[in-house]
Amino acid sequence: MCRYQTWAAAFLFVVGLLATLEARKLNIGDFGRPGPGLFPFYLALVFSLVSLALILRSLQPGASEPVAAQVSAKPLRTEKVVATLLGLIVYAFALEWLGFLIATFILMLFLFKAVDPLAWPAAIGGSLATSLLSYVVFKMWLQLSLPAGLLGL
């Protein structure tokens, strides 16, 4: 039996059921006069069935555990993944308030220090260079709309 696979497939199955219920709220119509709900409803139904098949198959004795989930020689650094994601989420919500330059400087500094830490001078210099250079290239040269924020730039 394959624990991770079963849980993943069970999760997909629940998603499929919820989607089926949600799609039913739309006007499904019939085959002759298909409404906006027809396509998503049948898709969600098929998705639930395929997920159910995945659950059953993961419960079969021969089902193999995915390679990535097996114990590797070195422990995985899941905390680095979480830290990076958190950094990016904070960045997304602070971006418009702080502005591109400040927010990007902080994000870069965080990423340079949080995963495989660079020395402070390198991290600060690198973050400064990256945020200024990307500002010049993307905002001034390519004229993308990036938020000005606190500095008004």
Added chain:
Amino acid sequence: MDFFGSALYGLSVSLQPINLLACFIGVFIGTLIGVLPGIGSVATMSLLFPVTYAMSPTSSIIMMAGIYYGAMYGGSTTSILVNIPGEAASVVTCLDGYQMARQGRAGPALGIAAFGSFIAGTLSVVGIMLVGPPLARVAVRFGPPEIFSLLILGFTMVTYLTSGSKLKAAAMAVLGLFLGTVGLDPIVATPRFTYGSITLMDGLGLVPMIMGLFGVAEVLLKIEQYLQQEVFKTNIKGLFPSKQDWQDSAAPIARGSLLGFFLGILPGMGSIIPSFISYALERRLSRYPEKFGAGAIEGVAGPESANNAATGGSMIPLLTLGIPANVVMAVLMGAFLIHGVQPGPLLIKEHPEIFWGVVTSMYVGNAMLLVLNLPLIGLWVQLLKVPYRILFPLILLFCVIGVYSISSNIWDIVIMLIFGVLGYLMKKLEYEPVPLVLAFVLGRMAEESLRQSLVLSRGSLMIFFSRPISGAFLIAAAVLVVVPFVASRLKSAARAPGD
């Protein structure tokens, strides 16, 4: 217009200074990201979406296409020199290319990869010119039932060709189709699954999805491991393959080109499978199969030609049917749509400058790559020394900027991060992202053609079977589903008496 007339017309477009510049930028960036492991052509092309707003549609598509085949070139460089495939399609090149480099023959390996790619790329451009227009003439006559059945065949092939579990791939394809229904309904504009969110009204964006699944997820998977950088030691001298090398490589290049081109046309094929098949074919045909894996130049020449020819072949379904054959083509399709151009059977007629300009620019681009790559290999090698801990924050920053600048909406960043986590988990649990993205892109077309067909037939599903072309597509799809199943049953039945 005849073949030569069209080719000349195309060259008159692609040789305009602005398009030459676009092509150069495309192949240069393509090679660069092909060299750098961890950022692929899909993410880069999505990243450059906003940059193309200011460009003409022709220049934008020329640049985007350049990134794609440029990355194929760059990917082979890292495979040969450091045994790290910069692009998935160059995985096979590691087998013999790296061995050649270890034996001090990095130069000829890089040289034959470049020349082979150039020859294959050139042949595939001629192929597009020959196959594209007749195919478009047939496709013009497709009605909604034919389009729907063709899409079903496409989804089946994508699922069938995936390397892992077919059932998981099918689940991902259906999920992709479902995610494509989020937003306004294409026919009566009823909001679906939007829950009052304005961001979701426009539907989930292709760029945040792709950047999440292919950009962010890749970075997360990499930083989770302890990173070790391999130090490059080989020195490169003499890039030109010897006479003997050419003799050994000529036939593999020719076979790889043909194989890659025709396989590349098939939906879901991409350029990875053709390179593997070419390698297997060359080993089987070789008089010295034992040399494969120990530095056989045929093992570099064949697959490298195949993956480049496949990039050309995969343009055909997009340019003539309006159906992307792989994820890169899906991004390219996005670029077409952003500029208000619908790729498909009418493209040649309505926008001949785009069709012929883009096709011939690939020829020009291939020539540029040959000139660019051979002298710049030293620079690419230097780039490989940039540590990943410096590279990954930059990749993430590019992803964020690319996604945000499309509609200045922070929720697009959040959507990208959600798909990043999803892609990370999918990789761990061995679910393929490719069927999901392709189905997502084609979902709207599938729904429209299905609903139109049903209205035409007043609700009878027989419309898909009674029209000959549509029926043929569905039969082909059914064969693909049934054959492997029957084959595995027969195999186990044959094995049973011996047990």
